[in-house]
Every structure is written in structure tokens, then in C-alpha cells.
Amino acid sequence: MTEIAIFTGASSAELKKDWSCLPWPTLQKHVFRLQVRIAKAEREGKRGKVRALQRLLTCSFAAKCLAVKRVTSSSGSKTPGVDKVIFRTDHQKMQAIFNLKRNGYTPKPLRRIYIPKKLGSNDLRPLSIPCMIDRAQQALHLLSLEPLVEEWADPNAYGFRLTRSCTDAMEQCFKVLCKRTSATYVLEGDIRKCFDSISHKWLLDNIPMDKNILKKFLQAGYMEHQKVYPTTLGCPQGSPISSALMVMTLSGLEKKLLPTSRYHKEREKINVIAYADDFIITAKDKGILENRIIPILTEALGVVGLELSMKKTKITSIDDGFNFLGFHFRKYQGKLLIKPSKANIQRFLKEIKTIIKKNGAIPTDKLVYILNSRLTGWINYYRSTVASKAFSMIDSEIFKALMRWALKRHSCKGKPWIVKKYFTRLGGDNWRFYCTIKDKNGKNKLFYLKRASDTKIRRHIKIRGVANPFDPLYKEYFSKREQEKEQRHKIINDTNSTGLRMIQPY
Numbered sequence: 001m002t003e004i005a006i007f008t009g010a011s012s013a014e015l016k017k018d019w020s021c022l023p024w025p026t027l028q029k030h031v032f033r034l035q036v037r038i039a040k041a042e043r044e045g046k047r048g049k050v051r052a053l054q055r056l057l058t059c060s061f062a063a064k065c066l067a068v069k070r071v072t073s074s075s076g077s078k079t080p081g082v083d084k085v086i087f088r089t090d091h092q093k094m095q096a097i098f099n100l101k102r103n104g105y106t107p108k109p110l111r112r113i114y115i116p117k118k119l120g121s122n123d124l125r126p127l128s129i130p131c132m133i134d135r136a137q138q139a140l141h142l143l144s145l146e147p148l149v150e151e152w153a154d155p156n157a158y159g160f161r162l163t164r165s166c167t168d169a170m171e172q173c174f175k176v177l178c179k180r181t182s183a184t185y186v187l188e189g190d191i192r193k194c195f196d197s198i199s200h201k202w203l204l205d206n207i208p209m210d211k212n213i214l215k216k217f218l219q220a221g222y223m224e225h226q227k228v229y230p231t232t233l234g235c236p237q238g239s240p241i242s243s244a245l246m247v248m249t250l251s252g253l254e255k256k257l258l259p260t261s262r263y264h265k266e267r268e269k270i271n272v273i274a275y276a277d278d279f280i281i282t283a284k285d286k287g288i289l290e291n292r293i294i295p296i297l298t299e300a301l302g303v304v305g306l307e308l309s310m311k312k313t314k315i316t317s318i319d320d321g322f323n324f325l326g327f328h329f330r331k332y333q334g335k336l337l338i339k340p341s342k343a344n345i346q347r348f349l350k351e352i353k354t355i356i357k358k359n360g361a362i363p364t365d366k367l368v369y370i371l372n373s374r375l376t377g378w379i380n381y382y383r384s385t386v387a388s389k390a391f392s393m394i395d396s397e398i399f400k401a402l403m404r405w406a407l408k409r410h411s412c413k414g415k416p417w418i419v420k421k422y423f424t425r426l427g428g429d430n431w432r433f434y435c436t437i438k439d440k441n442g443k444n445k446l447f448y449l450k451r452a453s454d455t456k457i458r459r460h461i462k463i464r465g466v467a468n469p470f471d472p473l474y475k476e477y478f479s480k481r482e483q484e485k486e487q488r489h490k491i492i493n494d495t496n497s498t499g500l501r502m503i504q505p506y
Helices: 003-009 024-043 048-061 063-072 092-099 134-150 167-175 200-205 211-218 242-250 254-257 260-270 286-303 344-359 364-382 388-407 415-422 472-496
Strands: 110-116 124-129 183-192 223-226 225-227 270-273 278-283 314-317 321-324 327-332 335-340 425-427 431-438 442-449
Touching: 024 048, 024 063, 024 134, 048 134, 063 092, 063 134, 092 134, 134 211, 134 242, 167 270, 167 278, 167 327, 167 335, 183 286, 183 321, 200 211, 200 242, 242 425, 254 270, 254 286, 254 314, 260 335, 278 286, 278 321, 321 472, 335 344, 344 364, 364 388, 364 431, 364 442, 388 415, 388 431, 415 425, 415 431
Parallel strands: 110 223
Antiparallel strands: 110 124, 183 278, 183 314, 223 225, 270 278, 321 327, 327 335, 425 431, 431 442
């Protein structure tokens, strides 16, 4: 199908047959060009032009295609809403594209479920799941909001933003706390029920998008135990657009908290680093945080209907250490070290041990694949910290758990037999857990369990605070970062090709 046919010349019947043949790179370029224009108009203060371009984007066929693809390829694509409908076939996906219309649109109530806040925790977090067509509608309008999110957001806000991550927030913490003359006190902040408490009036008055559509999103209500409840506050967690609305709500906090004078900023060492509703604020002494920062913060949050969680908000000395985003920051004799937090290590080990314990009868290669998947994600998250001791401890605990698993699996066999069957020598490790799988040619191949301590600690390069993916000035900068990222991944894959490569056994 040609580009012209995609945007103008194809009939509905023809398009319904061609979901798998849609030229996704061309569609992405078309949407990205409009997003760049929206960002430029916002920088120039042309709000009328922003609205016109947003309308053009949300009515375009390319944006509708990307919106449907976004919700059908996400991890929640198999979770239905109250109508129990899932877009499985190409026909359903193409039909959804043509159903994304503004006129006559009425969202269905959200399906309310509750999930644990943390693994093993008794505290539950409400999650509201929209229907698939409502998710697609939100994803469509999210495309028009993403450029504005990047324009509005604070330089050191890292949550729910394109090209930014928790590791960037961690590196910024290191940057502002590592020197001997850096701030010595940290305010660990947390906003009470952030998603559930944002004022609808503030959102409708300030968020630059179609007000009728936004109002319908916010007031769709939720269904629990076959009963529909109204929503008068907040943007529900679980909706594609809720994270963008939250970031825009909290934008501007950094500017309000920082001193207007550069001299006072340098003297008082005030810095703000935020990830979603979790944030830290540094200062030279405790009094600045108590007497000036907290009152300003409380007042600014009150405007949008939010308040600090006094249970979780506290002031800590950097010499005593604090936890942020799963990292533990602490100075030892003036030297700042960042390690995995003890709570996250224990939580991860509990998850791994539960997996091993519950899978006593599955094939060994399947168990290795599951464990490697979990290990890879956790290790990559902490590989830029002082984590060598934590990685070694993880390996030791997993070895013990696997030995118990093997002894229980073969209760009639002795330890020498079990060691010979499940463990082998690899490099300097005499106890590498392994199994044998068939490759594409039908030949036997060894498949090893990943060892955390094999991971080399690699410093993460933080993104520039002012970098904007929708600003042409930073096109070369993001292109270079992407190339460096691909090179790092290639190095990791080459390392894993010795037998640690993630191969799906089935």
C-alpha cells in the first residue's frame, strides 16, 4: 500500500484487510511531525495554533492507527474492561480505528480492581481499567499531549516522560549530593493519593486539550461489584492518559521551590528531583526545609487539590542515608555511595524463591528462562550503582534455593548425582546451574542460568535536563544517545552469547 493510499485514497473495506501491511514508520513520521509543530507552537505561546494542530492530529488516520497499536501491543492488551472486549484480530483493530470519533463518543465506566502496592504487601492500590476502545481514545489524545508534557515538565522531573528513566533521576541525585560541599539534608517527599486526589476543576481549566473529551474521561465513573460509582476527583490509575495529566499537574513545582537568586540557590544547595509523585528536595540545613520549603510545597499542592503524606514525608541527613526509587543513598566519611536498597533486595529474593518453590515440576529449561528474565531486568536496573556485593549475595541465595529445589525434586537421589545433573563449570564458576536445549538445527545446546556477579558495573550517562525530543535543536543529541544505547545493548548481547543469551525454549 502506498503512502498516498494510507492517508487519502483507500476505501474502508480495503483498509480493513491491511492491518499487518500498514507502513508503521511512515505513520510514525507523520505523527511526529505534527507533534514537533505542536511543541513549537507552545514554545512560541501560540495557544490557538496548538489547539488547531491537536485537532488535526487527533483526526488523522495515522494517529488513530498508532493509538490502536499502542493499546493492542501493551502488556495490558489482554485485560478487558467492563464490556469484556479485547482486540485480537486484524479486523477488530481496523474497525477500532474507524470507531475513534469525537462526535457521539461516550466512555463506558472503568473496571475497578485492587492490586498489592508491593510484593507481599497487604496494602492494596485501586486500579481502574478502561474498555479497549476507551483506551484507544485516550491513547489518541495522549499523542497530542506528549509534546506539551515535555514543554511543561520541570527539568528534573523524570517520571512518565519520554526518553527519561529512574536511572536518570538517580544520576541527578548523585550529581547534587556527591561533593563535600553539597547539601547535607534531604526532604523525602510523597504526595498522598496523588492520582486519586487531583482536582477535576483544575484539570479542566488548565490542561490544553479538548475539554469535552477530557471531561468525559475524568467523569466516566467506575464499576465495582456490578454497581457504578461516580468519579469526582483524580485521574484513575490504569488509564493511558492519567500519567501525562499527573505530570502536567505537578509541573512548575521546581520553579516555585528554587530561590530566584542564583547566589541563594548555590548557598542554600536547594535542588528538586522528582519521579512521578515521589520526590526529594535537598538543602544545606534542616531549617530551610522545615521553615520555607514545606510551607511553599503545601500551598502549591493545595492549588491542584493535593497534599503531602506526612506519614511518608521526612527530613534525613545524608550521613544517615535515605531510599529513593529503590536506591539507597548515603555518605560514608564524605563519599557518596549508591546501592540497591535492602528492602528491594529482600523483595526480589522473595520473588525468586517463590518462583523456584512453586515450579518444582516444570522442565528445567523453562525454569532457567523464567529466572533469567527476572534477573536480567533487576540487574540492569542496578548495574550503574555500587552493587557488586548485592549481586554476589543474590547469586549465593539463588544457588541455595536451587539446591533445595533439586533435592526435593529428586528425593531418592544423592547429592553427587544432583550436582552432576544440574551444575557444571563455566569460566571460574564451578557451580553454574544449566540445562540442555535443542537449537534450531535440532542439536543439543547448553543453556545457563545468568549469574548476577558477572555483570560489570557501568556508569549511566544522565539525560540533559532541558533536552526535549520534540525540539529539532536536540535531534542530533537524541540520535547520538540512541546509538550509544544500541552499542551498550550489543555489548551485553555479545557477553550473553557465551551461553547466557535469553532464548525462548518453547
